[in-house]
Amino acid sequence: MICARCDQPILSDEGYDTVINHGGSGAKPTQYVHKRYCQAPPRQSYLSRRLGR
């Protein structure tokens, strides 16, 4: 499965947390993130800055 936060594959020995995504119509209702702290890659924040106003 893919981590919704950093967009990296979550390995079975890393563990994950389940995130319920309430409000998204197109988004998957259940997403997974690394149990350890992970950050979104820099290009992600760059993209969201470009997409936002």
Ligand SMILES: [Zn+2]
């Ligand atoms: Zn992650």
